[in-house]
Amino acid sequence: MVSIEGDVKYLKGVGEYRAKLLKKVGVETYLDVMEYFPRAYIDLNSNVKIAEIENDSNVAVVAKIMDVYDKTYGNNKKKLHAVISDGTDSLMLTWFQYNKWLNDKLIIGKEVWVSGKVSIFMNTLNIVHPEIEFLDKDNVDDDFWKNRPLLPIYPLTGNLTNKALRKIVLNCFSEYSDFIEENLPEQILKKYKLRDRRSALQIMHFATSEANALQTRKRFAFEELFYTQILLARTKFRHKKIVQGLEFKLHHTYTTILKNSLPYQLTGAQKRVINEIVQDMTTNKQMNRLVQGDVGSGKTIVTLFCMLLAVENGYQAIMMVPTEILAEQHLQTISNYLSNQPELKIALLKGGAYKGKSKIKEGIKQGEFQIIIGTHALIQDDIEFHKAGFLVVDEQHRFGVEQRAKLSQKMNFPDMLYLSATPIPRSLALTVYGDLDVSQIDELPPSRKLVKTIWHGEAKKKLVYQEIEQELMKGRQAYVVCPLVEESEKMDLQDAETVFQRLQNVVFPKYKVALLHGRMKSAEKDEIMLAYKNHEYDILVSTTVIEVGVDVPNASVMMIEHAERFGLSQIHQLRGRVGRGSDEAFCYLISYPPISSEGRERLQTMTSTNDGFLIAEKDLELRGPGDFFGKEQSGMPKFKFASIVNDQKILLVAREVAFQIIDDDPHLEKEENRLVKEYYFKKFFDREKMIRY
Ligand code: ADP
């Protein structure tokens, strides 16, 4: 039987060797070939003349190569230039990274198609890292493609060429396009004016205008986002309707005592969020709620109220945090809040083996402790709880839906609360946390100071050191943050080690400077952090390891070296480490050339706002979702067609449609949802099974 899921190696023009290359880019079946979309199109009719090009515009031109040369810049690095001309004027192409292949292909006299964003460099029109396609003889396509007005350009791998790919795509469609199946119900296609799957796939490769292809791509973004949301909707449905949760009662004992002994007034946002959580906890369905709140918005006290609600119902409340030092900090803070309720016993559980641990484990098991704070050690197999009723996961913005399910399973389904201090743009939140209810603490306590942020070039560093000294003289402390540096970059960059040496020996010899970096053992890091917190050091030089919410109220100034290399949300998190005391706080961003225009935009954003959500949106826009959570992002789904940045509107519609369907027909039993059910169970059920418990 012919199957569209057949092995691509049997396709005319492919074979074993090319099949291997294609596999590298995820193409294994005929259908994969058809879903392998061009990354650009050459439109030979809509090219502009070079003389008409304006600075900062996106253009595509066809021109001849007039000159090719390389040039040394910076620290012995090489860039490659090519000058092209179409008879009206000339345009410079620049590559900062290039290989021999490109160098060899750039032959004077050959015709090329290039596209990209034009900038002016040394008075010359320039495109940095253009898309380029060689229009020379050996690259001419067969008759079919030669006569097309629009040529697709594919993402390439190995020595696979566009010409070969076009041939493969053409063969694939002529043999198998009849077998393409629809995966969206008729009524959805109609209502949202989406093209049927077969003709949409064809257009992606054989469009006659780029606009048509771009419009058609939205159909695929829709289907992908739609099915992801079906998964989230079904997960949420399970939490709400199927999984039996706990039903807490308001006994007004521990919670009321805490309320009456608070040294400050809760903000309106804190009260609202506590109410939202209490609503969940007092129904018999499992709570799965995310609390988002900027650094310093006061998440700890909100959490503690809810923990005490569980405790006054006879359950254990558990708080899991990412590092030991945070666990210690929470222990201290919570002990302070509860100092007038000595009957409440708090356990601290850390990883590894240490003295007294087995006694703590036993106490947790026997129910001696009502409040348990710890690291990931809490979810190890040998930990047993007496009566777990409430689990808080702090700063865990990296947990995806599957990982969260595992946690809940381990704890035997208590009510779950997730805290995130990283404001997440709405579109990302709906994708990563789309199955959770969300509460926002969107107000800072009135005592909280905004951090004054100033951006300087490296030439002004002396001045910044003077400003730092002013603070140190007042008895305050400083952070100096350096980027993570790879060995090969060391010569050019201020790495933590070098900065530490210089600050201690040359700049601030009278003060005590400490160094903290990622290669240290976590016990060592905690020790230094604790000593800094106790003011045994004045200055802490570190890589970004201080990012997580450690509280040192006496620190009033931060300097970030190579701020141009940091992401916006990252700087925002770092900056949140100062301004936790009652005095004014400062953050100095030091940049080094060359700074891209995007880098400039980032630094300017940081100096102009303290609003974490605004910063997060900007960050997503500038960097894209891949980097948003940093390297360790595990909860971020990978999309083949959709873009979290560009398809936000489609996401909202797809989400609404998906949730409506699941609300109305959670098990997808209705005839009108047959197609959704088939496709969903084929493509997504593996993921759903991981989430089920
Ligand atoms: P985060 O949301 O970053 O975890 P924390 O819970 O650590 O913030 O709170 C930051 C600081 O603000 C703490 O020192 C806390 O005592 C204080 N705080 C919290 N809520 C209020 C409030 N309503 N009024 C004044 N101070 C508050």
Ligand code: MG
């Ligand atoms: Mg916190």
